[in-house]
Amino acid sequence: MATKFGMIGGGVMGEALLSRLMQKQLYATEEVLVSEPQRERRDFLAQQYGIQVTAENRAVAAAKDVLLLAIKPQVFAAVAADLEKEISAQASPPVVISIMAGVSLSQLEAAFPQAPAIRAMPNTPATVGAGMSAIALGQHATERHLEQAKAIFQAVGEVVEVPESLMDAVTGLSGSGPAYVALMVEALADGGVAAGLPRAIASSLALQTVLGTAQMLHESGMHPAQLKDRVTSPGGTTIAGIAQLERAGFRSALIEAVVAASRRSQELGR
Template sequence: MLSNKKVGFIGGGAIAEALIRGILNSKLVSPTQIAVSDISIQRLDYLHNTFGVITTNKIQAVSEQSDILFLTVKPQVIDSVIDSVASSVTVKSVVVSVAAGITLDYLQEKMPGIPVIRVMPNTPVAVGEGMAAMALGSHTTQEISEPVSTILGSVGRVVTIREEAMDAVTGVSGSGPAYAFLLIDALSDAGVCVGLSRNTAVLLAAQTLLGAAKMVLETGKHPAELRDMVTSPGGTTIAGVHVLEQKGVRGALIDAVVAATTRSREMGKKS
């Protein structure tokens, strides 16, 4: 599927690095099939020395050669980037934007007739356990999107959604790692409170959340069913769950997702 494809990145930051690592670790393409452009020469040198990919500070040198072109830049600079690549991409290419708040309509207006995809990845792509959602433009078929899905799948999991759901995705998985980090931090504080060392408490908390998440994904069982499996009548777990319910932890998490989703919509309107 990707053996004869050239993959380009405009912007060589953390997301680009994570995707490049995933692509190469999965042996989807060779390093010489990947090209990166960035304004920082130091960053380009790092990516070339680390991965063996082609690097240049000339945007069009990457865009005109790429079958799959990732725009891995901040929303603040997306205008100038699109203006630079619009004349060099063709209908045989697919342009993938990870810039938050930049709509498919905007991308298609700037690049008429070009297949475009909007993607929302989250930060755990850096360790190969990310979650990405992608919305397809009107000129992007399922066949065109499959290589992009494969690339995103090399650093975690991917779903295809309607663009209207992108703000909700931001609220759940885009901002979600921060909620998980907060929970790990709180659990480790609790461990220290009851006598554990900080290192041991952090390890216990982080591995427990990792294992719980893996059980949900691999068993396919509802989280409530898995919770019941570890909650014995009159036992320690139900005592802890009771306190969490009394303190409104479930409601607070729901409110957090709603707030993040609302903020994402507000930012999208401004963009």
């Protein structure tokens, strides 16, 4: 059976997408080919998911439907040079979907002028099927290509379509955001320890508090400010804590973190 879905890069995010695609049976195992330079990693992916693997990027370029680039932006030029002739030779090349931070649609289209291109930014909760992905379509991508991309990223969570001009902001918020949240969970647990709680209990309380709050906001559609006001009683403990967060510049720090990460995403694409 011919390869329909090809992927270059079998790292954490690549595997997250791959595992959910296999679980949801969007592709048969014999329709998937993954190129990965590390032999140990290739062997693992082949054994774990029953797919075809290779060390040759050019072999993946023969995919009929989708070619997913799950690589670091720093190696894009070398990988593109390896693939360009193979893709250009096809009468109907696959849609090229990139999850590289900072690599623009114009760069993708310059590298693969014969192929439709889509730029995507998933995040690491995709590994547990709770990801958030944003996608932006290139000038040659059609509604069919959009549906293909949505099916892939909906397998690992939720998807929004945005103009490419917003992709660096997406990277700074949802792409890098899990690290900010992890830092907040760690800090909450540290605060619990400082207040006298055993570490294991503090960590459990912090994690479930963040998880439950996110789920509550998601399911209710409530604005975060409304939930904050519900928890905050006059002269109570919560307002005392919020006042301290405001004095420490908590909101400003998060805002600046998103802006700094967005700026870095722009720099990576230059």
